[in-house]
Amino acid sequence: MRTSNPAHVGDLPQTDFMSGPEDGFHRTFCAALMDQDPRAYPAGLDGRAARRFAIYRNNVHRGLQDALAAAYPVVKSLVGDTFFYRLAGDYIRTENHRPPSLALYGAGFSVFLAGHAVVATLPYLPDIARLERAWLEALHAADASAITAASLAGFEDRLALLRFFVHPAVRLVASQFPIHAIWQANQADRQQAEQQNNGPAQILYRAEAVLLARPYYTVKLVRLEGAGVEFARQLLAGQRVGAAYEAALAEDTHFDVTPVFAQLLASGMFGAFTLGQGGG
């Protein structure tokens, strides 16, 4: 980062003009806002105006950093506010995706984290970011009704033939780290409960996957592990229950499908079902 005199970024046109140079104005202004040097300003501004350019810069940086902080509270809680805002400051310079809503800002944060030196000490951080992103997408996904166990009454003898249409809010995030346990341990209400009871919950070091569903207006998380992940993945891909079960068995011959299927059904992940014909 440069720490010398405030930098002039590009050249600002000085007079009124017809068309082309206006594009130069916006580009120059934008480049100065995103410059590494916090004292950078667009050329053409005099001393006082150049100093006040920092107000726009602060607004822009703080606005985008706050949006990222709102979208990734667990990542923020894991690395602390100060470091998070440093990460966010670097991220906003790389982010070139314009979301329709600021609520969905930060789609590329997990990829950014995966390429950052922070993964040397917190290797699970990108996967936590993926989980938080999935949570946000599930929250704002299209509304639809979900089926329950009762919806399957009368089909008990043909469960293996059923094929499901997945609810639009459903996301599946798999990791080699215990992302569900880490996420749970960093929920504000969870932390409060722990302070009142017996200290932090123990986090087992194991691979976990999380299935997210939002049948009504609250996002639900289902922890999956082992062959249960493959079973869910097959159902998400539109496979019949029987074929999904076989794929899971191929991974683990002791796979117990009943509790996993009940859990998935109760999560509200299925919007509808059909009796599958042919194919997988």
Next chain:
Amino acid sequence: MTALQTNLNSCNDLNHPQNRIFKNVPPSAGLPRRAGVGFKAEHASDVFENADPVSWFEVHPENYMVAGGPRLKMLSQLREKFDISLHGVGLSLGGWEPLDKAHLAALRALVDRFEPAQVSEHIAWSGHEGKYLADLLPTPLTTASLRHLVDAIDQVQNAIGQRILIENPTSYLALPQNSMPETDFILQAARQSGCGLLIDVNNIFISAHNLGFDGRDYVDVLPADLIGEIHLAGHEQDADTSDNVLIDTHSRPVSDPVWALYRRLVERIGATPTLIEWDNDVPDWHTLAREARQANAILDGLDATAATFSQRAAS
């Protein structure tokens, strides 16, 4: 009868055909000429129980440009009970690029679904070449800029099928290429596009302080027939006290000189829908309602003989 027909049938104060280039855009329904506030989810239970003295709410459409979920559900509940205004912060009307088609379509979808009494946007830009900047950045006050702005407003009005209001910016600095006064710029933008004005009195006060002009001169040249809504908000002194600059923080009660400037404006133009904006360090509902009550008291105290909107529209 659709909301649009109601709009067309109602005697609308903003529909002055004079000097319009685009005459085919119907006016909006218009908000109650009372105090409204920006809607905050944390006030939801108070608002749904008893919103008195607030009779309408404003939201940023960008916060609702999502496919579904709890936000849209809450906005539906709000709309069932109140008039709402969609106040955009992301169309980048003052930018130099074509408007984002997806953003425009998302706005159109919200207008169709929620039938807002008013739609407004800023004279500002908030992104360039794919970079989203989440702020209201200054538009050069030039003839080229003006032409671009008028085209952009026209596109929005045609896309959503109704007249919009555009809001005067907050200024921290004067761009070197500015070639006309801001009042000329916004009045010409309104006259040429057929849109109305949303006058943010706090912005005028801040700009006047920061750039060194008299806010009363600005307020006094604004034509009554163009003003469809007023914004009031709090501001703060910059943390760097070596430069005496005010920041538009929306984090405080409306200041006394801003109330005075507001009174000066409405005494001349008549009762106008007035929004209290409080977006940071959001207070409890009681405190916000007190600000709204103060605006209503000023509107109630206006000389009954002052020009009303209907008189203006008829003249």
